[in-house]
Amino acid sequence: MQLNFLDIRIYRDFNNDVQTTVFRKDTATNNLLHAKSQHSSTLIRGIPTGQYLRVKRICSTQTEFKKEADKLYQRFKQRGYSHNSLKTAYKRALEADRNQLLIPNKSKETNKSNKIIRFIGNYCSEQKEIRQILTNHWQILEQDNDLTSVIGTKPTITFRRSRNLHDQLVHSHLSKNVKPTWLENRTKGCYKCGSCLACPFIERALIYQEHFMNCKTSGVIYVMTCKCGKRYVGKTKREFRRRILEHVGDVKHRRNTSVARHINEFHNGSLEMLKFTAVDRIEPTMRIGDRQKTVAARSAMDLLAKYESS
Ligand SMILES: [Zn+2]
Ligand SMILES: [Zn+2]
Incomplete structure (x- = not known):
């Protein structure tokens, strides 16, 4: 007997003990972000670690973890990830203590409540340089007494999706694709x-x-x-x-x-x-x-x- 719920399969093993493993629908496609996708390299590097840790969290036995990690490896390979990056991520998950992984991470939640001012911009190929420039000159902003209390010790940068091929090729006749800003709001x-x-x-x-x-x-x-x-x-x-x-x-x-x-x-x-x-x-x-x-x-x-x- 087994029960599938979201990405978890709950089943009884031959000792009649309840165990969990990864569940994937038969129709599920390999939708892992491609390694060559136009995203920041830190984000792409983080994906294997996140995925292997997820598998580790879900699988209640080490045997199941290894089996599922193997499937995951194949899917990552198909999406252009290097063997080395996958090996590092796998090792980290293998050595991680599953009991610790099952405890929700509280540090993230407290971070959210901090009122940090974010730098938000469109993702572009110069994002590394932008980050570098902001980090290098952050001390200029920190010298201001009023600013220093609200800006934090280092810049927090968030990139939003930039225009992609779809945006450039597909136009809707009904929607105006340019939102007016106060800068261009001229007299009619x-x-x-x-x-x-x-x-x-x-x-x-x-x-x-x-x-x-x-x-x-x-x-x-x-x-x-x-x-x-x-x-x-x-x-x-x-x-x-x-x-x-x-x-x-x-x-x-x-x-x-x-x-x-x-x-x-x-x-x-x-x-x-x-x-x-x-x-x-x-x-x-x-x-x-x-x-x-x-x-x-x-x-x-x-x-x-x-x-x-x-
Ligand atoms: Zn006339
Ligand atoms: Zn004219």
């Missing part, structure tokens, strides 16, 4: 950037937009309002100013586009009639189909209607 509306060729064609408007936009904003829905009142809605994934100058070029070269035709036919090609306003933003990564274009144009018109009635 459409403005001139103040230093480009498209600036004279921008009509400043700051009533209905939900974003900050200017000539240099990439990914906008815009409205060209002719001084005679006629309107054209467009969108561009590129910088707004590139698209504006393209329209200007169309007029100059009398190209067959709706904006250029209008200016040339009704206003004798006068560029002064052109006034552009960005009304909304689109994510430059968005793939826009015809249907979405129509929706965008309609919402731009709605925005304008609101603008005019206000």
Whole structure:
């Protein structure tokens, strides 16, 4: 008779004594962190020790421990760990006193309650140097009477996951991947950037937009309002100013586009009639189909209607 619970198998041996060993589901995969994974080397070095000690804790007999440690060795080998690193970890667990391992480690809990200020940053290849620099110059901070009571004797550094391939390749159309910080929380509306060729064609408007936009904003829905009142809605994934100058070029070269035709036919090609306003933003990564274009144009018109009635 045996009972499986989480990662433990409880069973009776031939003397009818209760024993415990490691339990793994048949469907369990080898999900040990790969030795070459982009993690700090101290973290990767710590994994074998942690795992062998876990096996030691779970197995009630030394025979079971050795058997399970052997399986663990195979799984670690598959994930690129060196024989030497595994041998050291195995030896440590083999020699450890199981009774001691079963007592919860209290020192960790008391550490948690200490209010230590942490340095938190994105994990990067320079993390070793960052750690080194902070450690080397910690004494500068310690010289401050007020700081010294809260910063502890050495820097506590925590790294959060950096951008991975998944983040770079997969984009959600629905979520905005950039959270605004107080640094970029600028005024909403459409403005001139103040230093480009498209600036004279921008009509400043700051009533209905939900974003900050200017000539240099990439990914906008815009409205060209002719001084005679006629309107054209467009969108561009590129910088707004590139698209504006393209329209200007169309007029100059009398190209067959709706904006250029209008200016040339009704206003004798006068560029002064052109006034552009960005009304909304689109994510430059968005793939826009015809249907979405129509929706965008309609919402731009709605925005304008609101603008005019206000
Ligand atoms: Zn500009
Ligand atoms: Zn016109």
